[in-house]
Amino acid sequence: MSETAIRVENLGKKYIISHKQGLSSNKSLRESISNTVKSIGQKFLPSSTKEINPSREEFWALQDISFEIKQGDRVGVIGRNGAGKSTLLKILSRVTEPTHGKIAIRGRVASLLEVGTGFHQELSGRENIYLNGAILGMGKEEIKRKFDEIIAFAEVEKFLDTPVKRYSSGMYVRLAFAVAAHLDPEVLIVDEVLAVGDAQFQKKCLGKMEDVSTKEGRTVIFVSHQMSAIEALCSRAILLQSGKVVLDSNPQEAIRGYLGNAYxxxxxxxxxxxxxxxxxxxxxxxxxxxxxxxxxxxxxxxxxxxxxxxxxxxxxxxxxxxxxxxxxxxxxxxxxxxxxxxxxxxxxxxxxxxxxxxxxxxxxxxxxxxxxxxxxxxxxxxxxxxxxxxxxxxxxxxDGGDFFGTGSIGLPTHCKLLSEVQWSNS
Ligand SMILES: Nc1ncnc2c1ncn2[C@@H]1O[C@H](COP(=O)(O)OP(=O)(O)OP(=O)(O)O)[C@@H](O)[C@H]1O
Known part of the structure; x- marks a missing residue:
């Protein structure tokens, strides 16, 4: 029987939202915007649901989360916007602390969270590879051995000595994924970011995550809104709703639960x-x-x-x-x-x-x-x-189909109809 890689018990994460704040330096723009939206929403709520102190509000992003993940499992985490997926991954990656509950993780964790985390902006691609390897506890020789594989996978050879702040978001994600997946972590955590890459790269990443798990026995946790990717990659899926686990089962069942109330x-x-x-x-x-x-x-x-x-x-x-x-x-x-x-x-x-x-x-x-x-x-x-x-x-x-069989969802904001055509040149 495979060993437990991650055990999460009664995890909860509470955020304190102060309403009269500006953009503080330790908050992402997205977080600040979402807090502003929340505070506007509060103004329209009946007075009984408001806090006594109007400038300070408690909000539980995660509540009573418990699960166990076996070594080698590929677990998808799905749920609507704001369900708590990223918060869960941040806690598992030790980027943020839980308010209560326990987590135990066996081995090293490499994670690819929101674009902008994990890399030092002023350092070059090369320097960031070494820095990330060192953070994961690898020696210089070990990182050197992985180096060529990483740059070949990320396809950023030409920009190796350019500071990553000059990278396009696609290049950044390619390198960040390659680093996380090739530095042999026991647990690989990947949040949505693949949506930034092109369809071909997404496919390559899904293939790599599958290899990391099936060939190397490592554990993968993957958040995506793309149900086809969850279905293709994961052996299990956890459905979050308003910060709680509502389904923890095979991917098909969890996807059905996710799409369930959409019609x-x-x-x-x-x-x-x-x-x-x-x-x-x-x-x-x-x-x-x-x-x-x-x-x-x-x-x-x-x-x-x-x-x-x-x-x-x-x-x-x-x-x-x-x-x-x-x-x-x-x-x-x-x-x-x-x-x-x-x-x-x-x-x-x-x-x-x-x-x-x-x-x-x-x-x-x-x-x-x-x-x-x-x-x-x-x-x-x-x-x-x-x-x-x-x-x-x-x-x-x-939601979440794969019309083209490439993983690409097209550009739903621009065009609603998908059609297959034949391209050629002469
Ligand atoms: N630093 C923070 N301060 C206050 N609230 C936060 C903070 N970070 C996240 N939240 C709130 O916690 C809830 C869960 O957020 P989270 O980003 O984990 O959701 P998600 O499921 O990943 O959503 P999405 O699919 O949009 O990425 C949201 O309501 C969000 O606004």
């Missing part, structure tokens, strides 16, 4: 009961479900996977109704209609039996980029009589 019928009521709809109601939508490749109803979607949208209906006409046009429209966060499926585009108009039934709309390789989407359902007789029309029938999040 809902808008307004929280079934379609059957919705009154904000248009049409004569002779045929009405009664339900909406999304079914995945395995036939399971899912609550969120991943780019690149196959899905079936299942629209339950009730046909109050007493006879079979031919020439029914059905459409399913998908809107993004900015209310742009990004996709529109309609039966008469493809001469697929339907014939619906009287009574209850269901209509399926299947799509292979979902081409939507990460984001929140809303669905509109429409049904008419030919183009003449609207049966039913519900805007905002449901909403769903697309």
């Amino acid at each position: 809902s019928l808008t307004k929280g009521i079934s379609l059957k009961e919705r009154t904000d709809r248009t049409g004569n109601g002779k045929v009405r939508f009664e339900s909406f479900r999304i079914i995945d490749e395995e036939g399971t109803e899912v609550t969120a979607l991943q780019s690149g996977k196959d899905y079936r949208f299942e629209l339950g209906y009730f046909n109050s006409l007493e006879k079979r109704t031919d020439n029914v046009v059905v459409s399913l429209d998908i809107f993004d966060e900015r209310n742009n209609r990004v996709m529109l499926f309609r039966t008469n585009f493809t001469n697929d108009n339907l014939s619906l039996n009287p009574g209850f039934g269901s209509i399926s709309c299947s799509i292979n390789k979902l081409p939507l980029a990460n984001g929140e989407y809303r669905f509109l359902l429409f049904m008419s007789y030919a183009d003449t009589e609207i049966f039913d029309w519900i805007e905002d029938a449901a909403s769903a999040r697309v």
